[in-house]
Amino acid sequence: xxxxxxxxxxxxxxxxxxxxxxxxxxxxxxxxxxxxxxxxxxxxxxxxxxxxxxxxxxxxxxxxxxxxxxxxxxxxxxxxxxxxxxxxxxxxxxxxxxxxxxxxxxxxxxxxxxx
Amino acid sequence: xxxxxxxxxxxxxxxxxxxxxxxxxxxxxxxxxxxxxxxxxxxxxxxxxxxxxxxxxxxxxxxxxxxxxxxxxxxxxxxxxxxxxxxxxxxxxxxxxxxxxxxxxxxxxx
Numbered sequence: 001x002x003x004x005x006x007x008x009x010x011x012x013x014x015x016x017x018x019x020x021x022x023x024x025x026x027x028x029x030x031x032x033x034x035x036x037x038x039x040x041x042x043x044x045x046x047x048x049x050x051x052x053x054x055x056x057x058x059x060x061x062x063x064x065x066x067x068x069x070x071x072x073x074x075x076x077x078x079x080x081x082x083x084x085x086x087x088x089x090x091x092x093x094x095x096x097x098x099x100x101x102x103x104x105x106x107x108x109x110x111x112x113x114x115x
Numbered sequence: 116x117x118x119x120x121x122x123x124x125x126x127x128x129x130x131x132x133x134x135x136x137x138x139x140x141x142x143x144x145x146x147x148x149x150x151x152x153x154x155x156x157x158x159x160x161x162x163x164x165x166x167x168x169x170x171x172x173x174x175x176x177x178x179x180x181x182x183x184x185x186x187x188x189x190x191x192x193x194x195x196x197x198x199x200x201x202x203x204x205x206x207x208x209x210x211x212x213x214x215x216x217x218x219x220x221x222x223x224x225x
Contacts, residue, residue: 044215101208106158
């Protein structure tokens with residue numbers, strides 16, 4: 001149980017393109033979803049936290065107008081990287097949690113490469 | 116959330132138990148201890164969590180000291196596939212987010 005599906009797994013696109021990444025909880029209802037970014041040989045950096053039906057809470061230094069997060073249902077959250085540039089190239093990982101004391105379950109990540 | 120301290124790296128022989136320590140000396144009474152691991156180029160995987168008592172599941176055992184200031188994750192019979200970065204996180208139920216530190220890179224050697 002507790003499966004989180006994230007896709008696409010890899011995206012390569014041109015600079016200036018907007019890219020949408022989907023995160024789905026397949027067998028549980030996710031009241032909270034998280035988006036992380038990970039650069040090579042570094043730990044996960046939390047970008048934002050979203051609760052179903054509410055606006056996402058962004059971490060300091062993360063541009064909310066560039067990284068649009070939607071959590072419209074208890075099983076789906078999306079991250080849209082708008083007007084992506086090469087510096088946005090990274091490994092993006094989502095996670096989902098059902099209740100506050102429960103652990104997070106993670107997707108397999110999306111490797112984004114902006115040319 | 117309480118800060119955690121983990122050794123940056125550890126080695127373990129295949130088939131032996133791997134004992135990964137985590138220090139969380141500033142943990143609060145309602146904060147849980149969670150362990151995750153990340154195999155190269157994959158999303159993290161949940162392993163186990165606990166509050167006060169020791170816990171065991173099919174993957175690992177979690178030993179939490181009586182004063183709760185430290186814990187140990189035990190992989191009873193490590194295999195090469197257990198090579199990964201292991202993260203220890205403490206978090207209260209009401210806290211929204213989990214912050215990842217640098218973790219421990221466990222290398223299981225044949």
